Amino acid sequence: MSAIALKTVGSFPVRRMDYQFNHMPRYWCNDESTFTHFFTALSLLFPEGESYFVRSVRALRSQIKDNVQLDKDIGLFIGQEAMHSKEHHAFHVSAQQFNLDPESLEKVTGVILKAIEKVAGKKFNLLVTVGLEHYTAVLVATMMTSTNELMRDETIRNLWLWHSVEESEHKAVAFDLYQHIYGSGVNAYLSRVAVYTFSLIMITIMSNAFMVVLMKRDKQLFNFQSWKKFAAFGAKEYKIFFPKFLQYYRPSFHPNDIDESELVAKTKIKIGII
Numbered sequence: 529m530s531a532i533a534l535k536t537v538g539s540f541p542v543r544r545m546d547y548q549f550n551h552m553p554r555y556w557c558n559d560e561s562t563f564t565h566f567f568t569a570l571s572l573l574f575p576e577g578e579s580y581f582v583r584s585v586r587a588l589r590s591q592i593k594d595n596v597q598l599d600k601d602i603g604l605f606i607g608q609e610a611m612h613s614k615e616h617h618a619f620h621v622s623a624q625q626f627n628l629d630p631e632s633l634e635k636v637t638g639v640i641l642k643a644i645e646k647v648a649g650k651k652f653n654l655l656v657t658v659g660l661e662h663y664t665a666v667l668v669a670t671m672m673t674s675t676n677e678l679m680r681d682e683t684i685r686n687l688w689l690w691h692s693v694e695e696s697e698h699k700a701v702a703f704d705l706y707q708h709i710y711g712s713g714v715n716a717y718l719s720r721v722a723v724y725t726f727s728l729i730m731i732t733i734m735s736n737a738f739m740v741v742l743m744k745r746d747k748q749l750f751n752f753q754s755w756k757k758f759a760a761f762g763a764k765e766y767k768i769f770f771p772k773f774l775q776y777y778r779p780s781f782h783p784n785d786i787d788e789s790e791l792v793a794k795t796k797i798k799i800g801i802i
């Protein structure tokens with residue numbers, strides 16, 4: 529694996545990564561099928577999901593050319609998300625060795641998102657991105673703090689930590705684009721929280737449905753012991769996530785209200801990236 533900072537013209541770099549996942553263990557998360565399939569399910573949303581984020585931001589980029597810094601950050605956001613799509617897709621290709629056909633679920637994600645994109649307007653698509661960037665920012669803080677320790681394979685752990693660092697670095701870009709174009713008045717606020725609620729429901733249904741499909745394909749659906757351990761983990765995590773998810777409903781919310789710079793700095797040292 530190598531990491532090269534390609535560009536640092538804006539607020540954060542775009543790193544070129546090339547992880548090799550050939551030797552991954554079957555149950556790389558907590559030695560458990562439930563944990564492994566939950567995080568694989570989440571990962572299966574990324575290649576198509578992050579391409580959708582890129583398209584949603586690109587569709588409105590021309591409207592903020594007067595803001596040079598934001599325009600540069602959008603370029604870097606696109607660079608980072610494109611690299612996340614590529615690396616998570618590579619991970620799914622390697623995971624095919626366990627005959628669970630994860631790529632088929634990646635394709636399902638693409639079909640659903642393209643259908644939404646077709647019927648929804650540019651503002652709606654951007655707001656799905658803004659909302660899910662907050663969802664992701666909440667998840668990655670816990671990933672960097674503790675969840676990464678459950679990852680038994682170093683390469684997979686580094687994939688999640690690198691992605692976490694970059695999600696934290698660019699968490700405000702889509703939000704700033706939205707505010708720059710649509711402002712922060714009552715209408716902008718109501719649209720923002722309505723689409724966020726829709727997006728949270730959508731990602732929860734999709735990630736859980738994909739997890740169940742993977743468990744079924746792996747003949748682990750009735751592994752109640754593993755489900756029990758995962759339920760205890762999920763309940764503990766959601767106690768942390770839930771109040772953070774709710775922060776987005778504050779009218780004055782901004783992603784940078786939450787400072788994770790120290791956590792990001794420590795994680796970069798841990799996985800050896802700049």
Ligand SMILES: [Fe+2]
Binds near residue numbers: 695
């Ligand atoms: Fe990403």
Ligand SMILES: [Fe+2]
Binds near residue numbers: 609661698
């Ligand atoms: Fe992101």
